[in-house]
Amino acid sequence: xxxxxxxxxxxxxxxxxxxxxxxxxxxxxxxxxxxxxxxxxxxxxxxxxxxxxxxxxxxxxxxxxxxxxxxxxxxxxxxxxxxxxxxxxxxxxxxxxxxxxxxxxxxxxxxxxxxxxxxxxxxxxxxxxxxxxxxxxxxxxxxxxxxxxxxxxxxxxxxxxxxxxxxxxxxxxxxxxxxxxxxxxxxxxxxxxxxxxxxxxxxxxxxxxxxxxxxxxxxxxxxxxxxxxxxxxxxxxxxxxxxxxxxxxxxxxxxxxxxxxxxxxxxxxxxxxxxxxxxxxxxxxxxxxxxxxxxxxxxxxxxxxxxxxxxxxxxxxxxxxxxxxxxxxxxxxxxxxxxxxxxxxxxxxxxxxxxxxxxxxxxxxxxxxxxxxxxxxxxxxxxxxxxxxxxxxxxxxxxxxxxxxxxxxxxxxxxxxxxxxxxxxxxxxxxxxxxxxxxxxxxxxxxxxxxxxxxxxxxxxxxxxxxxxxxxxxxxxxxxxxxxxxxxxxxxxxxxxxxxxxxxxxxxxxxxxxxxxxxxxxxxxxxxxxx
Numbered sequence: 203x204x205x206x207x208x209x210x211x212x213x214x215x216x217x218x219x220x221x222x223x224x225x226x227x228x229x230x231x232x233x234x235x236x237x238x239x240x241x242x243x244x245x246x247x248x249x250x251x252x253x254x255x256x257x258x259x260x261x262x263x264x265x266x267x268x269x270x271x272x273x274x275x276x277x278x279x280x281x282x283x284x285x286x287x288x289x290x291x292x293x294x295x296x297x298x299x300x301x302x303x304x305x306x307x308x309x310x311x312x313x314x315x316x317x318x319x320x321x322x323x324x325x326x327x328x329x330x331x332x333x334x335x336x337x338x339x340x341x342x343x344x345x346x347x348x349x350x351x352x353x354x355x356x357x358x359x360x361x362x363x364x365x366x367x368x369x370x371x372x373x374x375x376x377x378x379x380x381x382x383x384x385x386x387x388x389x390x391x392x393x394x395x396x397x398x399x400x401x402x403x404x405x406x407x408x409x410x411x412x413x414x415x416x417x418x419x420x421x422x423x424x425x426x427x428x429x430x431x432x433x434x435x436x437x438x439x440x441x442x443x444x445x446x447x448x449x450x451x452x453x454x455x456x457x458x459x460x461x462x463x464x465x466x467x468x469x470x471x472x473x474x475x476x477x478x479x480x481x482x483x484x485x486x487x488x489x490x491x492x493x494x495x496x497x498x499x500x501x502x503x504x505x506x507x508x509x510x511x512x513x514x515x516x517x518x519x520x521x522x523x524x525x526x527x528x529x530x531x532x533x534x535x536x537x538x539x540x541x542x543x544x545x546x547x548x549x550x551x552x553x554x555x556x557x558x559x560x561x562x563x564x565x566x567x568x569x570x571x572x573x574x575x576x577x578x579x580x581x582x583x584x585x586x587x588x589x590x591x592x593x594x595x596x597x598x599x600x601x602x603x604x605x606x607x608x609x610x611x612x613x614x615x616x617x618x619x620x621x622x623x624x625x626x627x628x629x630x631x632x633x634x635x636x637x638x639x640x641x642x643x644x645x646x647x648x649x650x651x652x653x654x655x656x657x658x659x660x661x662x663x664x665x666x667x668x669x670x671x672x673x674x675x676x677x678x679x680x681x682x683x684x685x686x687x688x689x690x691x692x693x694x695x696x697x698x699x700x701x702x703x704x705x706x707x708x709x710x711x712x713x714x715x716x717x718x719x720x721x722x723x724x725x726x727x728x729x730x731x732x733x
Contacts, residue, residue, distance in 0.1 A: 212561030314347030393477025478561030594638025
């Protein structure tokens with residue numbers, strides 16, 4: 203198979219949703235179809251029976267949430283599918299935003315009873331800004347929920363999407379009979395038996411066929427005909443171009459827990475989802491089928507194997523092929539590096555691979571050379587754009603609770619910050635360390651991981667900051683900048699890259715500072731570094 207054919211069979215996507223909408227369950231069922239796992243670990247109400255394959259960390263197992271973004275891959279109908287499973291919990295939004303820079307398309311999971319929830323709104327907004335193609339999966343149809351048309355309206359209004367149903371439910375909750383697949387023109391009857399791996403479908407090219415009445419009963423058949431007529435009148439026809447441009451979103455209905463409607467979603471997905479897409483760098487647009495390799499680090503995960511202190515940098519390959527033992531340019535450091543054991547992911551297992559293609563994710567063992575957003579190339583000097591660090595919203599001093607373990611604490615904090623779990627600021631005045639996070643639950647994760655992975659204990663004290671603003675003076679030698687530094691002295695610190703940061707205590711203080719020192723620019727994401 204030629205190198206270009208290999209790229210064409212790649213589909214790399216992320217699954218996003220509000221916590222508990224069934225994202226992890228859907229991921230598992232997709233792996234089941236790919237034959238990547240034998241049985242799915244049911245994820246139910248935080249009491250995890252057999253830990254879900256895609257949840258790595260102990261804290262995830264206890265809470266029943268996904269904290270880290272994991273990479274899962276499988277083959278299905280000669281397509282190589284890479285899923286980036288993202289945390290749904292809002293406290294881990296930053297990790298999810300970064301992951302969205304590495305996907306070519308997205309599946310949005312919505313709970314039939316709860317409808318569109320706030321976390322979904324935020325994430326879909328990021329996808330809309332980047333014109334990422336989206337497919338919507340409305341989940342948990344075997345439970346009582348909102349009417350299908352009401353849900354479609356809600357998706358259109360709250361998420362500002364243009365929807366196009368490609369399947370439609372027959373009944374709902376206790377009355378749920380199955381799904382009519384508009385895309386393939388067949389009916390899938392619901393037996394409620396999740397042990398059956400794949401449900402049988404009955405082909406119905408003509409919805410008026412009287413046989414339909416015998417199979418699902420006249421009441422349901424009449425209602426389905428009526429509803430499908432409405433669907434044809436109200437919603438646009440599916441148009442692949444519009445979907446790929448991010449202006450039309452197909453919708454599927456199903457129940458991931460009962461493995462129902464998942465095959466329909468997957469079959470349509472591999473048909474229409476985009477192959478690896480081009481990406482903008484600071485010098486030009488990079489196409490996936492270029493001969494020369496390029497890629498960027500979108501995530502770093504420390505201690506994936508607690509027995510070995512290892513860090514894995516997750517690299518999305520944007521163009522060309524990545525080969526084992528071949529030297530590549532680490533653009534930020536300006537030096538060549540090579541990797542003797544690059545990991546590819548198959549389900550939850552890591553395997554060492556000789557060659558990976560554009561669209562794939564490789565895990566590179568890292569001793570501390572990588573930071574999030576780093577670019578690797580075959581020699582070209584360019585940097586991929588748009589992998590931001592957001593201004594944290596919670597700030598706390600971090601203190602060492604065990605003086606004998608200060609070295610371990612320092613190493614642990616250092617590695618966790620490189621992972622992008624949170625941001626570390628060192629105050630100019632007294633050198634004290636302040637940790638800033640996007641969500642409060644991160645502090646628990648940091649404390650837990652420091653103790654369990656590094657043997658260090660820490661405690662926190664509140665630090666009265668409202669936002670971190672990265673500071674960029676127009677003229678670093680100006681009188682105005684000197685005065686700014688003198689007046690704001692106790693609110694100034696440095697991030698881990700040594701950049702000056704103003705830890706403002708209120709929105710008012712930010713406005714006053716901008717008025718008083720107009721030549722000192724303040725940024726709320728640190729992305730200006732790479733632009």
